Amino acid sequence: MMLHHPTPSNFQWIRDRIAQVPRVKIAITPTPLEEAPNLSKALGGPRIFIKRDDLTGVALGGNKLRNLEFRLARTMAESPDTVIVGLDLQSNSARQTVGACNKLGLRTILVLEGRRPDVVQGNLLMDYLLGAEVHFAETRDEQRRLLDTLAEQCRSAGGRPHILNDNPMFDVASALAYIETTLEILDGLDAAETRPTALYMSSSGKGQAGIVLARRLTNAGFQMQGITATDEFHVPSRTAAIANETAATLGLDIVIAEEEIHNDDRFVGAGYGIPSDEAIEATRLFARTEGVILDPIYTGKAAAGMIRHIREGRYTKDDVLVFVHTGGNPAVFSWNQLWLPEANQGA
Ligand SMILES: Cc1ncc(COP(=O)(O)O)c(C=O)c1O
Incomplete structure (x- = not known):
């Protein structure tokens, strides 16, 4: 069955534009997109896929x-x-x-x-x-x-x-990279004969800018929901600025407004780098349902946001969420006490 959204071949022109930017090969891509049925069942919610950008290959991987x-x-x-x-x-x-x-x-x-x-x-x-x-x-x-x-x-x-x-490339490089990640996600979902309702990702604006651009370029119609792990930036304005700088780098006549950016800042907790109870719960849940290791600093907070949105009733069982796993799992070792049985009372 062919779905009525752009098929992978339509994305080639975007890939060709990105291919004009100088690049060295480092990451192992495309990364897997795996469905998480146990997680979805545990939450009684929508279908959930995990984009495994923690598996990019070098030095334990990551975005x-x-x-x-x-x-x-x-x-x-x-x-x-x-x-x-x-x-x-x-x-x-x-x-x-x-x-x-x-x-x-x-x-x-x-x-x-x-x-x-x-x-x-x-x-x-x-x-x-x-x-x-x-x-x-x-x-x-x-x-x-x-x-x-x-x-x-x-x-x-x-x-x-x-x-x-x-090196002035930091922001734009992340955005270019996450245009590609988005295309990989759409390819993967196309092969699974479905399409996304929303993408979730830990975001301080750089990668999210790329996903927002890719959404516009592909007309894919999903919502990009960033969850920030830091108070350091006003993420919506930063994301829009990076998206527009990236569009200019690619020679695209596109303007992204700050109002188009969805970034939930309610999951930072006590501060950047400090685990929150919800992030700890989310990290345990991913590990115990799917064997996927998050961390309590970035991805655990993003997962906490997605879980809260599901529990608030934002999605039905017909919706499809993609959780973009940006890596960061070495932090579970820095916070080793959190995972011991004695820290786990009542969880
Ligand atoms: C694991 C992890 N997730 C997400 C982010 C945020 O990514 P971005 O800077 O592209 O918003 C970082 C950034 O340091 C990170 O280490």
């Missing part, structure tokens, strides 16, 4: 590997031998950057904001395993100074450093 394909292509054009990048202490992006740089034969120096904890776990542990040289900075200002100092030291020693924070 940033898709982004790094574009960003590091720009980096490689400068022929560096060392990438220097400043990020958060337990950054998923940092882990994936080190893994990607290893594949490209580049050395990585990380300047992470925060102090080295007594017990090294999660993403930070992976940064060491992957061989990054890791420095710590207590403030953003100190981090910036250290990036420049380390670059200077590298140059004086005859190296060719590239400070990734100065």
Whole structure:
């Protein structure tokens, strides 16, 4: 049965536009799209599919590997031998950057904001395993100074450093990547002879901008529902701005208005990086129904949002939701106490 929405072949022109942007191959794509019938049954709700962008392959996977394909292509054009990048202490992006740089034969120096904890776990542990040289900075200002100092030291020693924070591609690279993810999702659902009612994703605006653009370009008609894990940004305006910058990069005459962006900011909890009860419950539920590991910082909060919307009665059994799993599961090890039986009373 052919559905009345654009078939995969219609998407080729979008893929061709993206193919004009320089890129290096890093991620394993397309990622699987799997149905989650046990989760759906446990919630008594709509059909749910999970887009497994936690399975992008390098250094435990995640959404940033898709982004790094574009960003590091720009980096490689400068022929560096060392990438220097400043990020958060337990950054998923940092882990994936080190893994990607290893594949490209580049050395990585990380300047992470925060102090080295007594017990090294999660993403930070992976940064060491992957061989990054890791420095710590207590403030953003100190981090910036250290990036420049380390670059200077590298140059004086005859190296060719590239400070990734100065690469202007970060936002657009994520959006380009998530246009493609959306096409993969539509292809996958087309093969399953269905189409999405809504996509859910942990979002501070970058990947979501790509999904919103893809929605417009394909006329697919689903709702893109972002759930933010941070108070740092006003996500709707940021998402619209990134979508419009990305449209311009692709030479598309499209304007996305802030009013078109749906991003629920009720699931941040006590703050960025701090697990919430609902995220913990959601993380347990995905693990116990489908064997899918989320995390209590990003994807668990997004799943908590989707679960709350289902419980509020937004969807019927005929609806089809896609949960975009953006990775981040090393955080379950940093928060190991949450999963022990004694922490699980009444759950
Ligand atoms: C696991 C995970 N999900 C979602 C996000 C947010 O993605 P974006 O920056 O594309 O909005 C991040 C960003 O750091 C992340 O690590």
